Amino acid sequence: MSGGFTENELIETLLAGYRSAAPLLGPGDDAGILAVPDGRLVTSIDTITEDQDFRRVWPSGYRTTGYDVGWKSVAQNLSDINAMGARPTGLVTSLSLPEDIDLDWVASFAQGVTEALEQLGAHDCAIVGGDVGRGSEISVTTTTFGSLDGGDPVLRSGARPGDVLAVCGTLGLAAAGVDVLEHALPESEVSELRLGELPRDWSESVRSAVVGQLRPKPPIGSGPEARALGVHAMLDLSDGLVRDAERMAKASEVSVQLDPDLVGSQGAGLEQPARLIGGELHRWVYAGGEDFALLGAFDASADLPMRWVQVGSVTAGDPSLNIGEETAGDWLTRQSGQASGGWDPFC
Amino acid sequence: MSGGFTENELIETLLAGYRSAAPLLGPGDDAGILAVPDGRLVTSIDTITEDQDFRRVWPSGYRTTGYDVGWKSVAQNLSDINAMGARPTGLVTSLSLPEDIDLDWVASFAQGVTEALEQLGAHDCAIVGGDVGRGSEISVTTTTFGSLDGGDPVLRSGARPGDVLAVCGTLGLAAAGVDVLEHALPESEVSELRLGELPRDWSESVRSAVVGQLRPKPPIGSGPEARALGVHAMLDLSDGLVRDAERMAKASEVSVQLDPDLVGSQGAGLEQPARLIGGELHRWVYAGGEDFALLGAFDASADLPMRWVQVGSVTAGDPSLNIGEETAGDWLTRQSGQASGGWDPFC
Known part of the structure; x- marks a missing residue:
């Protein structure tokens, strides 16, 4: 044996x-x-x-x-x-x-x-x-x-020009967490860490990011709720907002615009992890995956369900993804010097 | 990339x-x-x-x-x-x-x-x-x-004293095949073998055993057919007849007897592989898994369905497995000098 x-x-x-x-x-x-x-x-x-x-x-x-x-x-x-x-x-x-x-x-x-x-x-x-x-x-x-309890499935292909694009869940938390975990600490600190005994110089928000990576909390239940409220298209952000929003754009044959100021609205809890390790807030928020938040396209005339926040909009046009006025690639490159479009295990 | x-x-x-x-x-x-x-x-x-x-x-x-x-x-x-x-x-x-x-x-x-x-x-x-x-x-x-198309599932726990134990599919073919594949051939033969170009000294039955290991053919369709005909208990032989029959005995709280002469009836196609590599026919037939044959317990008063052959019987008594008059362990030990009870990936 x-x-x-x-x-x-x-x-x-x-x-x-x-x-x-x-x-x-x-x-x-x-x-x-x-x-x-x-x-x-x-x-x-x-x-x-x-x-x-x-x-x-x-x-x-x-x-x-x-x-x-x-x-x-x-x-x-x-x-x-x-x-x-x-x-x-x-x-x-x-x-x-x-x-x-x-x-x-x-x-x-x-x-x-x-x-x-x-x-x-x-x-x-x-x-x-x-x-x-x-x-x-x-x-x-x-x-x-x-x-589906008798309802129709929500596909990624249902987004329509005029829709509001919204997210339910966290953006960038799991990506910040993986960067903190990948960050070598002083040798005295590194053995047998437990979630309950993270280094003293890790603040609550640093700890939250690590926990977000190790034990993500997708908003289970918000998916069926959005379906019942008539969401047009939905997918989960396993590979990052940029990559997954682009998938929705392609499947729905629409153009998708992401707001360029999401770091301000979504990145509040990420500032301390960023200070600790010099992480890139915009990359975490726009390209980080594994938070398993939901991305949904809602009719602009309807109120967003509880816990959803707008992150962009849908327009007619060739399938494409833009951040503000720029292509996603140009915007990411301008932010960091490299275009980081999300996670592909084979690249 | x-x-x-x-x-x-x-x-x-x-x-x-x-x-x-x-x-x-x-x-x-x-x-x-x-x-x-x-x-x-x-x-x-x-x-x-x-x-x-x-x-x-x-x-x-x-x-x-x-x-x-x-x-x-x-x-x-x-x-x-x-x-x-x-x-x-x-x-x-x-x-x-x-x-x-x-x-x-x-x-x-x-x-x-x-x-x-x-x-x-x-x-x-x-x-x-x-x-x-x-x-x-x-x-x-x-x-x-x-x-299940409206029918009842067939569990491994339904065998009753008096039942006939029968198998549908091959016994020992995949086990013979793995032993042939594990058998080092003369160096001139070993590079880039394909199923279509196995060594010239491998007969049709040796080839069948190898194919039986690499591309097993479980008798899909015979399971629902046996269910429709009222089989009492059933499982598939993924870990070998001895080990899986013992599972049926335990789950059904019955004693199971396997016929001691199955090598004669089931081992015909295995003699050439056994000659080629000195394999143990009784171990292949009784303890070899991966043929994915079905083992079923049928009412003794009913005719067995097509393609099923009797391999033993069920009696009342403490859950146990015997081969002929002996415990399975004793019988296997007497045949080979070691008790080989089937496949456990952790042992």
Whole structure:
């Protein structure tokens, strides 16, 4: 036996730590069964992998916990369901673990999954099944399920000229957090950091950014609410406002303008992290992903729902993205000397 | 840019190679949508990972293709749906790729997925969505969906004393194949083997075993058929007859007896691979997994469905597994000098 535990012990540890709504048939047979009352299943799959989506030990010294990985996998995946205007109803998770991961890590992972479901308000989301196996790196794939409760899905292709573009959730917080985590601290500070014992010179807002990266809080529930209020188009900002707004522009065949002053309105909590590490506020706000905020296109004649703030507008014209009067690329280059258009794992 | 392509090029290559039934909403938005007419979704998730479930280059010289990986991921996952007595209706796939994988490999992967769906008879199975990302090893996670078409799921816990235990599919073929692939050949033979150009001294049955390992053919469709005919309990043999029959015994709280002469009835096609590499026929047949055959418990008074063969029987008593008159462990030890109870990736 390698790794210090059997497959059965691993599965028992996971099942002991999971709490969720009950599916029609849960883990234990060849497959699980989920109720899909309205006859349509909304579904999405996402993988997070060590050294791609997180580091085990960050240059800051923080050690990613099983809790962080479980939370982030769930949060990121629920966000895709939210962005369709759907309510999360279930998930299955496949866990690949290297041999130096122990059962404490696994118990912490299960707790992170459970608390993400509870704290993000996904009370109807059932853990339907899973898979475990070996790999040379930690990798977690979650498939999520959602219900439209009889409504129509909200696609990214529905934005119309004249629409108001708005965001629900934070912008730039997770990007600031990853830059802080990647920032090497004085050697005395770097060993075995915990979220509860971050360095004394990290203020509350620096801590918030780190927590925003490790344990993002997509606004679950705001997606179905926006759908009910007639939002025309929606997607989640997993790759950053610039890149995802451009996706909406292309899918909807419209031109999208982003306000050039969002750093002022959205960047308030980011100033201290920026001072700490010399980070670029405009890049965090415009190009940072992983906050899993919602981007929606609303009819200009309607009031925006609670918690949404306007970030731009939609006009007719060839699919394009502009920030103020400039192309996004020119604007980003002028701000920083380089055009940073968001996250592509293959570039 | 690393790896020679962008995320968009990777996704376009996959979508160009996929053919499947059409979902309500396919890949391209935050999530896809699948029709679930009877209001219950059967779902399962499985990951296959380089060096755990396959080698890129085997000691025999065979190089695993994208086609092989795509085929196996789909076949293994459809099998879980089949084993519930359900009909596969959809899947989502997440692909983690190292930097030395090129777009030809990706195109081959998509072709393997497509041809597995077609050749396994999963004509109603829609590709609903997916995810792509980087990893240090090739890893593919597929989540499959199925429909019970109004029927009851077949659990592993329904076996009753007096039942006949039967198998639909091959036993030991994939295990023989992996041992052949792990068998070092003379150096002149080992470079760039293809399925179409296996060594001249490999007979048709050796070739069949290799193909059985790389591109298994679970009997999709026989699961729902057995359900319709009233099978009491069913699971798929992914970890070998001994281990999986024991799971049925435990879940059903019955004693299970396997016939001790299955090598005679099931091992005919395995004799040439065994001669080539000195393989152990009884281990392949009784403990080999990955054929994804179905194991079912049928009422003794009913005729077995077509393609099913009896492999044992069910009696009352403490949950246990025996082969003939002996415990499975004793029997396996007597055959080979070691008890080999099937596959546990953590042991």
